[in-house]
Amino acid sequence: MIDIWKSQPEETNVAKRLGEDELYRVLAARPRRRILAFLLEESSGTVDELTTMLSGWRAGQSSTMITPEEHERIRIELYHKHLPYLDQGGFIEFDPAANTARLTSLEADIQQLIGQSIEAEAQLDL
Amino acid sequence: MLDSVFAEVGQSDTRFTIHAPAESDVPPWFKTYTVPVVYNPLPKNGPDPFVSIESAGAFVGAISLKELEALLTPPIKRPPEDAMVSDGYRVLFEALDATVFTALGRKQLLAVSREIEDRAYRVGNGTLRVCFQTFSTFHSQLSVYRQLAADTALDIHLYAVADWDPPAIAGITYHDISGTGLERYWLLAFDGGTEPTNACGLFSRETGESYTGYWTDDRTLLDRVSTELKTNIDDSPVSAD
Numbered sequence: 494m495i496d497i498w499k500s501q502p503e504e505t506n507v508a509k510r511l512g513e514d515e516l517y518r519v520l521a522a523r524p525r526r527r528i529l530a531f532l533l534e535e536s537s538g539t540v541d542e543l544t545t546m547l548s549g550w551r552a553g554q555s556s557t558m559i560t561p562e563e564h565e566r567i568r569i570e571l572y573h574k575h576l577p578y579l580d581q582g583g584f585i586e587f588d589p590a591a592n593t594a595r596l597t598s599l600e601a602d603i604q605q606l607i608g609q610s611i612e613a614e615a616q617l618d619l
Numbered sequence: 620m621l622d623s624v625f626a627e628v629g630q631s632d633t634r635f636t637i638h639a640p641a642e643s644d645v646p647p648w649f650k651t652y653t654v655p656v657v658y659n660p661l662p663k664n665g666p667d668p669f670v671s672i673e674s675a676g677a678f679v680g681a682i683s684l685k686e687l688e689a690l691l692t693p694p695i696k697r698p699p700e701d702a703m704v705s706d707g708y709r710v711l712f713e714a715l716d717a718t719v720f721t722a723l724g725r726k727q728l729l730a731v732s733r734e735i736e737d738r739a740y741r742v743g744n745g746t747l748r749v750c751f752q753t754f755s756t757f758h759s760q761l762s763v764y765r766q767l768a769a770d771t772a773l774d775i776h777l778y779a780v781a782d783w784d785p786p787a788i789a790g791i792t793y794h795d796i797s798g799t800g801l802e803r804y805w806l807l808a809f810d811g812g813t814e815p816t817n818a819c820g821l822f823s824r825e826t827g828e829s830y831t832g833y834w835t836d837d838r839t840l841l842d843r844v845s846t847e848l849k850t851n852i853d854d855s856p857v858s859a860d
Contacts, residue, residue, distance in 0.1 A: 527666075530662070530664040531662055534662035534664065545681070546638075546666065548669075549638055549669040552666070552682050553683045556683065556686050557686070558680045558682045560680060561678055564681070612664075
């Protein structure tokens with residue numbers, strides 16, 4: 494369970510987002526949930542750091558080596574798909590020139606959801 | 620005479636980064652590698668501990684810590700043949716081949732030696748050079764080597780201090796290394812015979828109570844050591860027969 498609470502918007506904003514398809518579309522990708530979980534604790538990160546983290550996740554699932562080719566695919570997807578998508582959704586601020594991503598505000602309910610999804614993942618992989 | 624081989628091995632542009640929740644999660648044996656090892660703290664809701672490998676600053680591979688430990692526990696287990704086709708494994712073993720690990724006990728040495736002997740046995744031909752320091756140490760391995768010599772076409776060369784008279788065995792040539800300075804090395808070098816990709820070796824040096832050494836698939840290294848042994852021992856008049 495994530496117990497770091499970022500800025501909490503008003504109740505109306507929370508209710509509104511949870512009712513929007515957009516939220517679930519953004520969260521409907523494991524890499525994006527993992528990125529948010531990372532940024533909830535670290536606040537910000539570089540594309541390099543996030544690529545390494547995602548590679549580490551992949552390594553834990555596959556029990557084989559993550560190759561430079563896979564690493565590059567992860568980086569490309571991160572840079573061109575996941576980070577822009579999270580930025581558009583208002584979850585993060587992505588600076589493609591500086592190669593950094595920073596968490597903006599994330600409602601308490603969504604933080605909880607991400608924490609639960611990571612926990613559930615960990616149980617799935619055992 | 621083999622000191623230069625050990626010295627060279629220490630230079631490498633490879634770096635390991637261990638990503639784990641706490642620094643105490645870094646396995647103690649990892650810190651004994653001469654390849655630089657860096658620790659990076661993992662956030663709480665992050666992946667399981669893993670190792671990322673860089674060569675000259677570029678990413679070359681990532682593997683879970685659990686899997687890496689399994690790979691490196693003697694007897695050395697290599698992934699199945701089809702997995703070895705993956706660049707990632709080749710890079711990992713290349714990166715690790717140039718590492719030196721300390722504190723090998725006799726049991727571990729024997730376990731890794733057994734792995735090399737098994738490979739030589741399976742290939743069934745080629746040259747296997749072995750140094751067990753003294754012939755009396757070789758005594759405990761006698762039955763293994765009798766079988767190796769009898770069941771295969773291997774050309775076996777045994778280097779040791781002649782503190783015991785080993786029996787004549789067809790296929791095994793004995794070399795007395797007294798006074799050569801080789802006494803502190805425990806070595807095995809197999810050239811792979813008709814299967815050069817099966818070449819492998821264990822090079823270690825006695826340091827106090829234990830051994831410092833490494834195993835390798837590097838054919839260039841193996842050739843160098845074999846050449847050193849051939850020119851300085853085999854071809855010199857002190858060789859026993």
